[in-house]
Amino acid sequence: MTQPSHSPNVPPNQSELAARPGKYLTITLGRESYGIPVLKVREIIRICPITRVANMPPQVRGVINLRGKVIPVVDLRTRFGLPAGADHDRTCIVVTQVAATVGNGTRLYGVIVDGVEEVAHFIADDLQPTPDFGGAIDTRFITGMAKAGDSVKSLIDLDAIAAAEGAALDTPASLPPADGQ
């Protein structure tokens, strides 16, 4: 969606501001490593039976029953355009709390990751703005990069991911949204 030759949607200085120093849960997707602000994480559960919801974008794997609550789960690998892989014994669902797009509450949102590593503390010096990947990578959902030892972790903006799900569904359907009571 971004023009390769132009700057991406998020100007560098703004993404610099977006990532805050603090604790991050680091996770793996394929061979890459990412960070999720630990304050957004509610719990981590093992992969469980997921009920697929038809006619949804590919990254939406479906819904699960979290102790009586029905919550959506999204495959982050697919979301980031990484090659899909089968679930394995280290695959888990990170249940997060993201901002609701209507009102100012929060809602639960599950993301499937290939594994969780640790909770890391990143100080301001560790953080760098998202580099311009020239449009090859969708940087809308990355708030910045963090150096951890010799590796670099992309910090994920879960609110933006969750909000984009609704937007992605903005098909030109003329019917009003069905009210799930």
Add this chain to the structure above:
Amino acid sequence: MTPDRSATAEHALKLLRLISLELAFVDPHAQKPAEELRRLIAELEEAAAVHAPQAIRDLAAAARSLVEPSPGVAVTLTTDAIVHLHDWQPRMEEAVIAWSREPESSGQQAPVSPPAQPVASQSEVPQARRQSPAPAARATAATELFSVLPDDADGELVRLFCSESQDLLQDIEQGVLVLEERPEDKDTLATVFRAFHTFKGNASVMKLTVIQRLAHELESLLDAARRGAYRLDRRAIDAILAGADTFKRFIDEMAVQIEGTRVGQQISLPVAAVIEDVRGMLSAPQQPAAAAPAPPAPPTAAPAIAVPPAPAVAAEPVAITPPAAITPRPTPAVVAEPAPPPPPAAASAGAGSAGLIRVDTAKLDGLIDLVGELVIAQSMVTQNSDLQAVASEQLARSLGQLRGISTELQRTALSLRMVPVRGTFQKMARLVRDLSGQVGKEIRLVLEGEETEVDRTLVEELGDPLVHMIRNAADHGIESPTDRVAAGKDPSGTITLRAFHKGGMVFLQIQDDGRGLSVSRIRGKAIERGLISAHEQLTDREVLDLIFAPGFSLASTVTDLSGRGVGMDVVRRNIERLRGTIEIDSAEGRGTTFSIGLPLTLAIIEGLLVQVGDQRFVVPTLSVRESFRPLPSMLSVVQGRGEMVNVRGTLTPLLRLAEYLHIPSAVTDPTQGIVMVLEAGQDCRCVLVDALVGKQEVVIKSLGETFQDQQEFAGAAILGDGRVGLILDTTSLVRLKLKHAEAA
């Protein structure tokens, strides 16, 4: 200002605030608040005794005499005393404020501001209107017509005020409509008076001066009526209704503000007109005086300044209730006809709500959700295969008991959501009254089964469709009086609103005895609009159903039908969204009946569990007309319309659920699967699934934001094995296929 004086004033004001709080919640029969009030007033009197001027001391003493327990009588307060205390409190407060602000030189004998006058009327109250807190500002407030929510308003308190006020206003509206029929009905007069009075008291606690004033005027009007001094005529009823509407608007606006969307904005209130109107009524002599001659009390005798906020305006001769109990007979003109003691009904009206508590609906829904989960967890335990292998009679008994209790618990929890339809019906009473004025017809509204209980959410959702249908009935159903007489009918038409339970559903009927729907005209119109073809054979019922067709209404239709269909498609859509049905029954010349059938609750549905490929779905049982394994002879492909199933002679399009939902490895040969006939309103579609798995009651859960734009599913439910099952949106399945077929 001496420290003594400011300290006393401050203390007195604090006490007064406490008193006003107590007053707001005092119940004439409850003992405790009365004692608390008594204690506070005694303390106030004590505080005033030392430094305060005579007038304030008098006021305090007057209040004490009100709450003093009469010898030999139970300690409770009389309703009258409470009424007078409500009047007394703001006056006392103003007096204290005025005193505390007076220049030092005026000393202890400082005159009290006028608002204190009625109580202190025996004492020498000077006429000087000075130092009443910002009288100019208050006076303009009356004409500028606005009120602002105080900045420091306590959100919880405001919410309480709003919800309580809504109840009171409903009482008022309902009562006034009764009064219109029977203006002398003592019980109703007392109820309405009391409602206004409580409302005024609440408004004063909230410091909503403008509201308080209007309430005061209307209360005065009702008080005059209650004492037989004024007969409520149509004009008065209109004024009261107008006043109630103003309050309603204000409260609605306030409710919005407190939610934080528009903070601190002025709320415009057209109070002045109503106030003027009421005053005009009270001061003008009423010719056919039913009881006493109208009491335009001579200005000198009237307690002119009983309306605290606006002395200037209130100085008119307004027959405001003299606080008779405080100062015995200050205005003989008004009290000439001794006020009858408030009938006991006045008190019992308030006592009716004694056994009730208010609960946040979110909490309630949370509880019902949890109970639903408990029931599911219970069934998971009961059906656990390991447990079932255990041959223990005791275990079986315990499990049975657990099941019984959780079922009962669920039933009780769900009943918490049930409310009588009375409130909604009563709104319709008002609507019919207004409509009959607008369209110039005499219309009577008969309510039946008001106590029928339905799910709270349904009640909220039903308002609009009902309004729409009643409007239609009044506007187009009921004929003009002359037409009715010509047709040999009673000149005044009747609309009956009926609610009842039948077969696990709740039914609402809107019946009018008007001209009815003309089948031939609807048919002609439908042909004209291309909804049906001229040679199509339709039963009368099918023709009537055409008024629900979208677009039918858009016409400049045949005169007596015009508007009859306006938005009826919307009405039907709304009802169907609530998983309900709507039917028409009409006889030309004799009237029309709309019947709405609705599920008892929206929280739980009875579902059929179906298997498609490796997935299971819940289909609301109510939408499934039948299901069967089709024979090869029943299947056919119609050119341009796709696959059809012959269901007893009717060709019905077939939707392959697996294809539609992109589910692999499902049954593809219909004769190997099951065909369900789903219906939504009058439309039917066949849906192919692999197998029926079972029947289950499920608690409906929202799918949430991520899935808000999809149309295939109405929600989700936790199934017996703990997995999530999706609930198919049958209406959209049926309708979507329809479009598809038409497009093809």
